[in-house]
Amino acid sequence: xxxxKLLGWWMSPFSRRVELALKLKGVGYEYIxxxxxxxxxxxxxxxxVHKKVPVLVHNGKTMAESLVILEYxxxxxxxxxxxxxxxxxxxxARFWAQFIEEKCNGGLWKIMWCKDEExxxxxxxxASHCFRTxxxxxxGNKFFGGDEIGMVDxxxxxxxxxxxVVQEVxxxxxxxxDKFPVLCKWMDEFVEHSVVKETLPPRDKLHxxxxxxxxxxxxxx
Amino acid sequence: xxxxxxxxxxPSPFSYRVILALKLKGIDYEYIxxxxxxxxxxxxxxxxVYKKIPVLIHGGNPISESMTILQYIDESWPETHPLLPAxxxxxxxxxxxxxxxxxxxxxxxxxxxxxGEEQGKAVRETVExxxxxxxxxxxxxxxxxxxxxxxxxxxxxxxxxxxxxxDAIEECSGVKVIDPLKFPLFCGxxxxxxxxxxxxxxxxxxxxxxxxxxxxxxxxxxxxxAASN
Numbered sequence: 001x002x003x004x005k006l007l008g009w010w011m012s013p014f015s016r017r018v019e020l021a022l023k024l025k026g027v028g029y030e031y032i033x034x035x036x037x038x039x040x041x042x043x044x045x046x047x048x049v050h051k052k053v054p055v056l057v058h059n060g061k062t063m064a065e066s067l068v069i070l071e072y073x074x075x076x077x078x079x080x081x082x083x084x085x086x087x088x089x090x091x092x093a094r095f096w097a098q099f100i101e102e103k104c105n106g107g108l109w110k111i112m113w114c115k116d117e118e119x120x121x122x123x124x125x126x127a128s129h130c131f132r133t134x135x136x137x138x139x140g141n142k143f144f145g146g147d148e149i150g151m152v153d154x155x156x157x158x159x160x161x162x163x164x165v166v167q168e169v170x171x172x173x174x175x176x177x178d179k180f181p182v183l184c185k186w187m188d189e190f191v192e193h194s195v196v197k198e199t200l201p202p203r204d205k206l207h208x209x210x211x212x213x214x215x216x217x218x219x220x221x
Numbered sequence: 222x223x224x225x226x227x228x229x230x231x232p233s234p235f236s237y238r239v240i241l242a243l244k245l246k247g248i249d250y251e252y253i254x255x256x257x258x259x260x261x262x263x264x265x266x267x268x269x270v271y272k273k274i275p276v277l278i279h280g281g282n283p284i285s286e287s288m289t290i291l292q293y294i295d296e297s298w299p300e301t302h303p304l305l306p307a308x309x310x311x312x313x314x315x316x317x318x319x320x321x322x323x324x325x326x327x328x329x330x331x332x333x334x335x336x337g338e339e340q341g342k343a344v345r346e347t348v349e350x351x352x353x354x355x356x357x358x359x360x361x362x363x364x365x366x367x368x369x370x371x372x373x374x375x376x377x378x379x380x381x382x383x384x385x386x387x388d389a390i391e392e393c394s395g396v397k398v399i400d401p402l403k404f405p406l407f408c409g410x411x412x413x414x415x416x417x418x419x420x421x422x423x424x425x426x427x428x429x430x431x432x433x434x435x436x437x438x439x440x441x442x443x444x445x446x447a448a449s450n
Contacts, residue, residue: 049321049357061310068316075309087296091284098286099270133270 004029005057007043009036010201011209013158014066015054020154020199021070025077067097070151082151096137096144097155103130105158111174112166112214124174131175134159135183142189149193159183160190161200169210225250226278228264230257232425232433234382235287236275241378242291244423245302288319291375304375315368315376318358322379325350329383332398333390333434334441340396347398351407354380359406366413373417377410381420384411389430393438 004022006029008015022029034043034053046055046062055062056069058076063069074083084090107127114120134156137144144152153160163175164187177184190196227243227250229236243250255264255274267276267283276283277290284293295304305312328350331343358380362368368376383399391397401408414420 049353058310063310063313063317065317065320068313068320071316072309072313075312087293088279088282088284090296091289091293094289094292095284095286098289 007032007055009053016199017066017154018054021073023195025080096152100155160187165206227252228276229274230255234386238287238378239275242294246298318376319379355404393435
């Protein structure tokens with residue numbers, strides 16, 4: 001009897017990545033919502049190093065770090081693969097997932113919390129360059145994974161959905177339809193995907209939360 | 222048989238991760254030393270995104286980012302010396318520690334690049350990282366040997382830089398961070414790593430490393446002083 005549990009937070013794109021992978025593969029799981037302002041004993045026990053979500057528990061074995069968990073899920077439930085089988089293509093997928101994490105998401109994070117106008121302008125230009133590079137990787141495909149969603153698309157979920165809300169709330173105009181038509185088309189396909197749709201947090205709730213938090217001086221997941 | 226080329230710089234620990242993996246697997250390759258102050262067309266073409274080393278070129282296909290390269294090597298040459306556990310959970314644990322190394326070891330290089338208060342901050346951050354590693358990562362090894370069991374695997378390679386390189390950095394920065402009394406498990410592992418078959422014959426010499434980092438540190442501090450004048 002398989003037992004799969006997921007410790008997550010409704011707003012976290014990282015825990016939503018894991019939910020998306022489980023749903024794409026039709027894996028049943030028990031979801032346990034965490035209160036990150038008041039961390040549970042369970043979370044502290046299961047992820048003592050980082051004390052963060054997501055944590056996946058499979059038959060009592062715990063693991064953390066969303067991209068690591070995605071690889072575990074793909075290896076354990078090989079139906080509907082999210083990674084290519086060919087080692088070179090797999091290496092490319094890992095490269096781009098890391099690029100999204102460090103350069104795109106990392107860049108956005110710095111912008112979101114930067115209070116200095118001039119510095120923010122410089123960060124936006126830097127991030128723009130990264131998004132241009134990422135856009136180039138679509139290469140005429142519907143998704144980064146080709147015809148179907150793959151690990152790179154899942155890794156880009158913040159860009160696919162959360163970014164739109166952040167831009168609305170903050171007035172940031174980084175990824176706009178006229179500047180990034182190809183990437184915005186990918187974003188449309190991503191949020192319309194039948195399985196992705198089920199895993200997205202409600203937009204109005206997300207909007208309200210970002211509005212509240214982006215005003216506050218320091219906030220972390 | 223497809224050819225293998227490695228673009229690297231001496232004595233980059235990231236380069237060495239790949240060199241050691243290739244040596245452990247007994248893979249023949251052509252090493253091409255790069256000049257990062259004057260980047261070659263081959264490097265710019267092979268790693269247009271980051272323009273950094275190491276880059277592995279296999280049958281004309283370039284792969285960059287050292288730990289991504291290591292996973293590629295392991296999957297392309299699976300017959301000899303596996304670099305990851307066979308079971309998915311073992312691999313998840315290994316990848317967790319690989320990610321931790323990728324994110325957290327940069328504070329160690331800051332010790333070498335800075336002085337005064339900034340260096341003090343880098344030292345404190347590195348000690349915090351070491352405490353986590355000692356308890357959670359090296360704590361699981363006990364007397365066993367390596368992350369790969371009796372043999373070195375890619376988690377050992379990810380952290381291998383902390384052994385000899387850190388030793389050299391400590392000497393030329395005048396800072397002692399890895400106290401064997403405070404980090405006995407790490408130190409025991411580091412000694413075993415430096416003595417492991419294949420590894421011991423392919424690490425850079427301690428004296429060469431110290432000399433290199435001494436010169437580099439002098440240049441960096443001089444440049445920082447000039448910039449602030």
